Amino acid sequence: MLAHLSLVVLCCLQGLLGVPSASPPPPSLLSDSFSVLPLTVTCDEADVTTAARFGVRVIDEKRKHGFKFKLHQVQGSKYQQLSEGNCDIDVDAKLLQTKCHFSNPKPEDHCDVFRQGERGTWATCAIKLSVRGKAAVVTTYECVTKPEPSNKQVSRLRPDFPALLPLNDPTALKAAHKAVRKFNKESQLGHFFDLLEVSHVTIGYMQPVGMITWVMLALVETKCPREATHTFAPCTPLCPHRAQHFFCETFYYNLQDKVGQLDCELYLPKDSSPLPYGQPEPDCGPLFHQSPEFSACKAQLSHPVPSVHNICPFPLKVILPS
Structure with a gap:
């Protein structure tokens, strides 16, 4: 982070000191032609990682602010077997914030995560899934989103960050x-x-x-x-x-x-x-x-942090204005 910061500052000091600088680079265009592999969630407890990845993908699809996340670690799971091929799954997972904004068409698997010096964020999520045959849905999730490390830890251990x-x-x-x-x-x-x-x-x-x-x-x-x-x-x-x-x-x-x-x-x-002629x-x-x-x-949110885009719980209880 510091090396990157120094490079950009030295480059842009020209403008601050009155030295002509080059014209800004054109924006890069990101194609949305990424292959997204389907995730088949089953009631096999040995395949809990697939269930967790499916849950993270749903979290990212529902994001309307901040960055996408990707699965870092499954921290626990519980399977309730109902009948052959039918079950309910509870997954506790740790997620890492990626550098892909929610509007970025990249799937989370193609996204880089923030390095420690770039002050990224992690989230611990409790995700509930329902599997009925070949169909799986996420019924609820709730996450705690926090910077890692915190500002307090950084000031003590890495004051250069x-x-x-x-x-x-x-x-x-x-x-x-x-x-x-x-x-x-x-x-x-x-x-x-x-x-x-x-x-x-x-x-x-x-x-x-x-x-x-x-x-x-x-x-x-x-x-x-x-x-x-x-x-x-x-x-x-x-x-x-x-x-x-x-x-x-x-x-x-x-x-x-x-x-x-x-x-x-x-x-x-x-x-x-294009819209039909005359249609706004x-x-x-x-x-x-x-x-x-x-x-x-x-x-x-149970523990909102003002410096990050917290993952909203699902489902939300939204009260619409009358």
């Missing part, structure tokens, strides 16, 4: 909004993009520029075309399946109040078919972090 910041930290939000403005200014795409979420934030000290905040953020395409620069209407996001998404990383120089170069990856929409884009409601579902998730 950056510290995790809460995702709603004022400096992080300021950096993220500056990054979105920079993105829209430099973009040549047909629509404006809005902040979907702040995904990961760390802070550290680097000579000679002082404190630096490292931000990962997700952007979503809006309905506003680029030529609509003087509209007073809000730029509402396109529906998730019809929107382009970007996942970006950048550095914010706290003392200089400046955002560094954006490094972004593009995820194409799942449905890019559908309205899919608020983003997750402004939704009743997010409020329900926060209320039902």
Whole structure:
């Protein structure tokens, strides 16, 4: 992490010191043509790893914020055999956070995990499955999501590692909004993009520029075309399946109040078919972090950590506004 941080800071110091820098690199395009092997869950207790992987895949499919996870270890299991080929399974598993944002089309098996110095996260999950013949479903899961190691452990054992910041930290939000403005200014795409979420934030000290905040953020395409620069209407996001998404990383120089170069990856929409003539884009409601579902998730989490995107319990008890 420190080597990477030093390299980027030295590269981007040119802009801070008035030396002309190269134009930003174009975003990388990630194809969604990944092969996903089917997982067949059975009532064979020797095949508990497949049941756990199936549970993790369902957790990732239901994610609407943060990063995907992958199975690290099965910590325990209990099988209740009902009849031939029918059973209920309880699995306790440890999951590791990957670097794939939930909007990334990669399956979790193709995703790298955060290294220790990058301040990743793990989760311990209790997953319940129901197997009826050849059909398996996840009925419930509940997870505790935590950074590993914690800021307290890092300050004692590895003070050279950056510290995790809460995702709603004022400096992080300021950096993220500056990054979105920079993105829209430099973009040549047909629509404006809005902040979907702040995904990961760390802070550290680097000579000679002082404190630096490292931000990962997700952007979503809006309905506003680029030529609509003087509209007073809000730029509402396109529906998730019809929107382009970007996942970006950048550095914010706290003392200089400046955002560094954006490094972004593009995820194409799942449905890019044109709408019938005259038909407006559908309205899919608020983003997750402004939704009743997010409020329900926060209320039902047993040990929420503000610096990570906690895995919401399933099923959620969502109270819709009347």
